[in-house]
Amino acid sequence: MADLIGAWWFNYDEWNPEVLRTLLADDIAFSSRSDSGATDYEDFIRADLRGIEEVLAWHSDHRASSPHPLRHNGSCLHITGGDDEGVEFSSYIFVTKIVDGRPLSLSSGTANGAARITDAGMRLTRLGVVLDTSDSVPLVQSTHRLAGQST
Template sequence: MTSHVGEGSRDSSKLSQLVNGWWFHYDEWCPEALRALIADDFNFRCRSDTGATAYEDFIRVDLTGADEVMAWQETHRLASPYPLRHHCSNILFTSHRDGVTEFCAYIFVTKVVDGRPHALSSGIVHGAAQESGGQLVLAKLQVVLDTRESVAYSDLPTIAP
């Protein structure tokens, strides 16, 4: 049975806290706190929407397992700028089935240039969370970063999510 999530503020709040906690602890590189937010079989994927960026090798990943994901996250974070801020917004709760809550959200990423925030990237996140040991943890995050030029929506080719 599928039901939409988000009707109860408690569920919305827990999931929002979890997703926002992931980005905060990643940006500040708090690996113990970050690890506590993911399931042992956590799946993390990241890529650009075009697959053709100059930095594709730096961002492209598809890993499953907390140890593998955390090792990649550490290498990736230590090679990224600081301060780095992932702003997660418009979290949409899409379904809840068999104890797994699925969601999608936008991210907007900034770094500081000349003393001011500078847009670095934006994208869409698809994810899932589940209960584990009495707490809500991330089961998957799939990040697709925006890199193609914006055009009128009516000019877009059909694109699969």
């Protein structure tokens, strides 16, 4: 799973669409948004897409308008579920660009998704990215639901 996610972020940053295509299932579902839904750049990051062609077309436009070099770093990748059909995962992402010769934090967030084994290997079937834009507050003051907490 780590190889698949690492390959996705690396090849996205370097814009290798031929490789990206080999990492996606034909029925891939991709979504992207901020946690607040109210950023000045929400139109740039918001997506809710289905199918490999639609997903790759959006990523092509999005990447062409993004800085280079750009580095998405996935961390704390872990399996959250699965069955005979596939596996579900979650991870953090940390995104940087270069300013004045130094890495500059651009964004952070979470990536949640799913993958399945196909005849061609493991392929992403779902990837949902939520970028952190809300200011941090003590957890008890946040709207974040704690694991095990009733709704």
